[in-house]
Amino acid sequence: MIHHDVAVIGGGCVGLSTAKHLAERTDLDVCVLEKEYHLAEHQSGRNSGVLHPGFNYPPDSVKAEYATEGTSRMKEYCAEHDIPCEExxxxxxxxxxxxxAHLEELAAQAEANGVAYELLDSQAAIREHEPHAVGQAALYAPEAASVDSQQYVYTLAREAQQDGVDLYMGHAVSRIHRSGEGYRIHTSNSDVEADYLVNAAGLHADTLAHQVGVGEDYQVVPFRGEYYELTPEKAHLCRTMIYPTPDPELPFLGVHYTRRTDGKVIVGPNAVLAFGREAYENTDVDLRELYETLTYEGFRRLLASPTMLSVAVSELNKSYRKGKFTEASRRLVPEVKSEDLEKSYAGIRAQLVSAEGELVKDPLSIETDDAVHVLNAVSPGLTCSLPYGEHVAEQLAEKV
Ligand SMILES: Cc1cc2nc3c(=O)[nH]c(=O)nc-3n(C[C@H](O)[C@H](O)[C@H](O)COP(=O)(O)OP(=O)(O)OC[C@H]3O[C@@H](n4cnc5c(N)ncnc54)[C@H](O)[C@@H]3O)c2cc1C
Known part of the structure; x- marks a missing residue:
């Protein structure tokens, strides 16, 4: 039986950042258990790759603090480790x-959070930044950046390993038991014993937490985000990043344009209920997981809200009808035509929903005497991952 002081379940950006910070700051013997044979297979490698500098979040909120700090730390980290990152x-x-009017609120938040911004009040001013974008006003935030999230995750893993962390790939955790003073963790490979546990299993974090009686008032509801990309001939329609003004009621930012570090321009994501936690195609269905979602009272309460129901229908339409997706894209760049958009990848957000039917908007980790369960590493979780992983590592280290 393998034994470690700390087992971190999940080798995404949050689990690996936690492991890296634990290894740097303590003498603990740490391992990471990752179910896949490659890293960045889920949220951490299937996202927009945008560093959000913090204007979207209310002052004094956890997200504002981590996003602002995370953006600048991540830029330094990328520069130090030669990871593609473009500001x-x-x-x-x-x-x-x-x-x-909502842009004014975003500008006030940017001001309070110390984020650089400029308000543009005309189409002509918008055109100077993005010649093909159309709107009556805009907020320009120069600190936002595009990063290669997959290379970032691999670099975190390499650093953690260099600091002594054991990384077990292909170890899918099926069951966690309390065992004496610690935990016995059953995996698809060998079993592991650990005195302390960090659960950073993303889309499956709630399932594992429930096995040890933690977080039972919450469930992850998987929301797929699908992307198209502009054909190479039309990639000039977006120079950098073009976003819609977000709806403050919704946790998702809306279909946007992002120029990735490899030069491709991705358009998306939408936010549609996934019929399984890893159902990346809109034809994929996992009947057991779908049943779990549909019978969850929190999900039923969420859908009882007329706003959420109408958003759900509109997002479903965008998933199954390219014309509807194109319509959403044309709102920002009217020159885009359906034939300019090619289907690209999809990611699935692990969105925590409370039993009362609330979408949990802030990061949430639940602590016990000997564990930290990261239940809602919600967007912009990539941007926040250095300070957030450091925070989880500190939470865990205090228990030892
Ligand atoms: C479509 C989309 C767009 C996004 N865009 C952005 C963006 O532009 N900027 C930004 O900052 N954030 C963005 N995010 C959010 C960001 O990607 C996530 O917040 C972040 O990646 C969460 O990281 P994680 O480590 O918690 O989860 P994950 O990356 O999902 O990692 C969890 C890991 O746990 C493993 N695992 C799961 N179950 C088990 C098990 N039983 N045993 C062992 N291992 C297990 C998984 O294989 C996985 O590797 C986006 C997310 C999505 C889905």
């Missing part, structure tokens, strides 16, 4: 008076 800035476009 290209983002343009958040308002199409009507209501959205323009």
């Amino acid at each position: 290209c800035g983002v343009l958040v476009v308002a199409k009507d008076d209501r959205e323009e």
Whole structure:
């Protein structure tokens, strides 16, 4: 039986950042258990790859703190480790008076959070940044950046290993038991004993937490985000990043344009209920997981809200009808035509929903005497991963 002081379940950006910080700051013998044979197979490698500098989040919120700090730390980290990262800035476009008023709120948040911004009040000013974007006003945030999230995850893993962390790939945790003073962890490979546990299993974190009686008032509801990409001939339609003004009621940012570090321009993601936690195609169905979602009272309460129901229908439409997706894309860049968009990859967000039917918007980790369960490493979790992983490592280290 393998024994470690600490077992971190999940080799995404949160689990690996936690392991790296534990290894740097303590003498603990740490391992990471990852179910896949490659890293970055789920959220940490299937996202927009955007460093969000913090104007989207209310002052004094955890997200504002981590996103602002995370953006600058991640840029330094990428520079130090030669990870592609381009500080290209983002343009958040308002199409009507209501959205323009919300831009003012974003500007006030940027001010309070110490994030650089510029308000643009005309189409001509928008065109100077993005010649093909159309709107009546915009907020330009120059500190936003595009990063190669997969290379980032691999670098975190390499650093953690260099600091002594054992990384067990292909170890899918099926069951966690309390055993004496610690835990016995059953995996698809060898079993592991650990005195302390960090559960950073992303889309499956709630399932594992429930096995030891933690977080039973919450369940992960998987929301797929699908991307198209502009054909190479049309990639010039977006120079950097073009976002819609976000709806403050919704946790998702809306279909946007992102120029990735490899030069491709991705368009998306939408936010549609996935019929399984790893159902990356809109034809994939995992009947057991779908049943779990549909019978969860928190999900039923969420859908009882007329706003959420209408959003759900509209997002489903965008998933199954390319015309609807194109319509959403054309709102920001009207020149885009359906034939300019090619299907690209998809990611699935592990969105925590409370039994009361609330979408949990802030990061949530639940502590016990000898474990930290990261239940909601919600977007912008990539941006926040250095300070957030450090925080989880500190939470765990205090228990030892
Ligand atoms: C479509 C989309 C777009 C996004 N865009 C952005 C963005 O632009 N900027 C940003 O900052 N954030 C973005 N995010 C959010 C960000 O990607 C996540 O917050 C972050 O990656 C969460 O990391 P994680 O380590 O918690 O989860 P994951 O990356 O999902 O890692 C969890 C790991 O646990 C493993 N695992 C699961 N179950 C088990 C088990 N039983 N045993 C062993 N291992 C297990 C999985 O294989 C996985 O590797 C986006 C997310 C999505 C889905």
